[in-house]
Amino acid sequence: MSTRVAIVTGSNKGIGLAIVRALCKEFQGDVYLTSRDCGRGQAAVESLASEGLKPKFHQLDINDLSSITTAAKYFKDTYGGVDVLINNAGIAFKEADTTPFAVQAEVTLKTNFFATRDMLTHFLPIIKAGGRVVNVSSFVGARTLNRCSPALQERFRSEDLSEEELVGLMERFVEEAKKGELKQGGWPETAYGVSKTGLTALSLIHARQLSKERPGEKILLNACCPGWVRTDMAGPKATKSPDEGAETPVYLALLPPGDSQPHGRFVSDKQVQPW
Numbered sequence: 589m590s591t592r593v594a595i596v597t598g599s600n601k602g603i604g605l606a607i608v609r610a611l612c613k614e615f616q617g618d619v620y621l622t623s624r625d626c627g628r629g630q631a632a633v634e635s636l637a638s639e640g641l642k643p644k645f646h647q648l649d650i651n652d653l654s655s656i657t658t659a660a661k662y663f664k665d666t667y668g669g670v671d672v673l674i675n676n677a678g679i680a681f682k683e684a685d686t687t688p689f690a691v692q693a694e695v696t697l698k699t700n701f702f703a704t705r706d707m708l709t710h711f712l713p714i715i716k717a718g719g720r721v722v723n724v725s726s727f728v729g730a731r732t733l734n735r736c737s738p739a740l741q742e743r744f745r746s747e748d749l750s751e752e753e754l755v756g757l758m759e760r761f762v763e764e765a766k767k768g769e770l771k772q773g774g775w776p777e778t779a780y781g782v783s784k785t786g787l788t789a790l791s792l793i794h795a796r797q798l799s800k801e802r803p804g805e806k807i808l809l810n811a812c813c814p815g816w817v818r819t820d821m822a823g824p825k826a827t828k829s830p831d832e833g834a835e836t837p838v839y840l841a842l843l844p845p846g847d848s849q850p851h852g853r854f855v856s857d858k859q860v861q862p863w
């Protein structure tokens with residue numbers, strides 16, 4: 589049997605780095621720390637090496653399609669596919685940031701929704717039977733959903749929401765942000781929140797597709813919230829350490845072979861949450 593492999597996006601720091609640390613200890617196989625910047629990635633690999641851990645490294649910028657396809661080819665050629673994929677890379681503007689909201693909307697959705705979707709488009713086909721896919725979303729996405737208009741809530745929660753329709757909704761959010769028409773469109777004014785609402789909805793769509801199109805392969809795909817974690821993104825007042833924030837993503841990544849649940853769920857503190 590070929591060597592098993594786990595990949596974590598955006599793992600040169602924060603929760604991603606803590607996920608790699610935990611996987612190095614618990615996952616039977618090669619663990620890849622990835623970073624858009626090779627220097628920051630190698631420094632993170634060295635910091636884990638000083639703890640006696642041995643992650644491997646691959647460059648991966650999820651905003652760069654050629655970086656995604658190069659990495660996907662590498663993992664297909666080297667390992668025959670991927671056993672565990674954790675889509676952790678994400679961005680958030682600080683509250684005090686004065687960048688116009690329309691720009692924040694476009695930039696935030698670009699990484700957190702569209703680029704993560706590009707990752708899934710190119711990596712889902714090479715996820716091996718028994719594989720685990722974890723999308724690091726946020727409780728903010730669930731809270732944002734509750735602040736959308738009833739019509740939007742109905743679509744986001746609908747079992748027949750297609751990927752195409754979801755992409756259209758995300759594009760509409762950006763367009764309406766640019767036109768200053770968010771309120772009329774039924775959106776709350778939070779780019780990060782909507783990006784994570786979209787990511788969780790996308791996860792549910794992909795899980796349904798996997799069940800339908802690859803039923804015998806027993807791949808489990810879930811979205812999760814790591815909690816409120818002390819990182820550069822959330823700041824020092826957050827309640828969890830990065831290692832604590834890694835617990836739920838790692839739990840989902842290491843669901844034992846043969847398990848059939850959770851799948852297509854939003855999970856926080858290792859518990860399935862309402863959506």
Ligand SMILES: NC(=O)c1ccc[n+]([C@@H]2O[C@H](COP(=O)([O-])OP(=O)(O)OC[C@H]3O[C@@H](n4cnc5c(N)ncnc54)[C@H](OP(=O)(O)O)[C@@H]3O)[C@@H](O)[C@H]2O)c1
Nearest residue numbers: 598602603649650651676677678726816817819820821822
């Ligand atoms: N912290 C929290 O309380 C919290 C709560 C809920 C959800 N989350 C989610 O958890 C995930 C990790 O957040 P964090 O708190 O650890 O944030 P962080 O410390 O800011 O780390 C974010 C990581 O994502 C990487 N990244 C950003 N854009 C990327 C791109 N285009 N390609 C590849 N990597 C990219 C960053 O790389 P660079 O170093 O190169 O910028 C960094 O490694 C995010 O998806 C976030 O939304 C966090």
